[in-house]
Amino acid sequence: MNMDNQQVVQPDFTLDYIYEQLTKLPTFPKVVQKALELLDDPNTTTQDLVEVLKFDPAITTNILKITNSARFGLQKQVTSLDTALALLGQNQIKEILVASGSLPFLSRELYGYGMRPEDLWHHSMATGICAECICAHIGFDDPSLLFTAAILHDVGKIVLNLFVGAKLDTIMDLAGREGFTFSEAEWMALGADHAIIGSEIMRLWDFPLDIYRAVRNHHDPDLYVQDKVSALLALSNILVVMLGIGVGTDGFRHKISPRLMEVLGLKKDDIYELLLKTWQAFTDAHEILELYKS
Ligand SMILES: [Fe+2]
Numbered sequence: 072m073n074m075d076n077q078q079v080v081q082p083d084f085t086l087d088y089i090y091e092q093l094t095k096l097p098t099f100p101k102v103v104q105k106a107l108e109l110l111d112d113p114n115t116t117t118q119d120l121v122e123v124l125k126f127d128p129a130i131t132t133n134i135l136k137i138t139n140s141a142r143f144g145l146q147k148q149v150t151s152l153d154t155a156l157a158l159l160g161q162n163q164i165k166e167i168l169v170a171s172g173s174l175p176f177l178s179r180e181l182y183g184y185g186m187r188p189e190d191l192w193h194h195s196m197a198t199g200i201c202a203e204c205i206c207a208h209i210g211f212d213d214p215s216l217l218f219t220a221a222i223l224h225d226v227g228k229i230v231l232n233l234f235v236g237a238k239l240d241t242i243m244d245l246a247g248r249e250g251f252t253f254s255e256a257e258w259m260a261l262g263a264d265h266a267i268i269g270s271e272i273m274r275l276w277d278f279p280l281d282i283y284r285a286v287r288n289h290h291d292p293d294l295y296v297q298d299k300v301s302a303l304l305a306l307s308n309i310l311v312v313m314l315g316i317g318v319g320t321d322g323f324r325h326k327i328s329p330r331l332m333e334v335l336g337l338k339k340d341d342i343y344e345l346l347l348k349t350w351q352a353f354t355d356a357h358e359i360l361e362l363y364k365s
């Protein structure tokens with residue numbers, strides 16, 4: 072991001088205060104982290120997973136509800152966790168776990184970003200769905216890693232929200248009249264943007280480097296072309312913003328750079344196809360998005 076010769080607005084509170092808020096956030100559910108670890112171990116059995124997940128009724132309920140949803144078209148109602156886990160694929164289990172664990176963090180109203188309570192949830196799930204479409208399109212071999220990064224890519228907004236709200240006039244002035252991106256305006260007004268704050272949250276929650284680095288990079292065109300996970304996450308986010316799903320006051324000046332297309336080996340026609348597939352898949356997933364919340 073090039074800010075040479077630009078006037079930087081000095082924050083009137085310290086970054087220490089913003090970073091202090093990170094330590095006050097609840098941790099990401101340990102049950103989910105443990106289950107994700109188990110799923111990466113080829114020796115794990117369904118029973119091992121059941122032993123961990125049975126202590127979290129909300130996640131168990133979500134697994135059962137989603138297994139019984141129209142998406143899977145089962146003839147008989149599944150009522151036990153081990154049957155559900157045996158029926159689902161490994162990536163599906165991971166995605167349900169990550170989405171269930173993330174929902175409490177993502178279903179908040181974010182005044183600073185002009186987002187209603189459902190907007191961040193819809194935007195995050197749509198980014199996860201878009202990431203899945205892109206992975207299938209280009210043959211990326213770790214879709215659940217990208218899905219995790221996608222679901223939590225904007226988690227920094229839940230901490231920065233109050234600070235953005237307090238500096239909204241300055242940020243909107245920089246992002247609107249002066250032509251900066253919203254993320255650049257956050258940096259200029261606050262000394263940090265939601266990407267670096269989100270990345271720090273995920274590092275504190277013990278997510279792997281590939282994931283929190285991609286979250287760190289998702290608005291920085293110089294950084295997100297440097298590794299594939301970051302590039303895929305950045306593109307997923309841009310496509311979902313282009314589709315207008317769950318966007319707030321920061322939903323403008325997102326464009327796909329030629330370098331990003333080149334790094335991912337994509338052409339214009341691929342982008343049109345991915346936009347269409349994402350919209351279709353997001354519309355189809357509407358029932359599931361609501362199931363998590365009910
Ligand atoms: Fe973002």
Ligand SMILES: [Fe+2]
Pocket residue numbers: 194198224225308
């Ligand atoms: Fe986003």
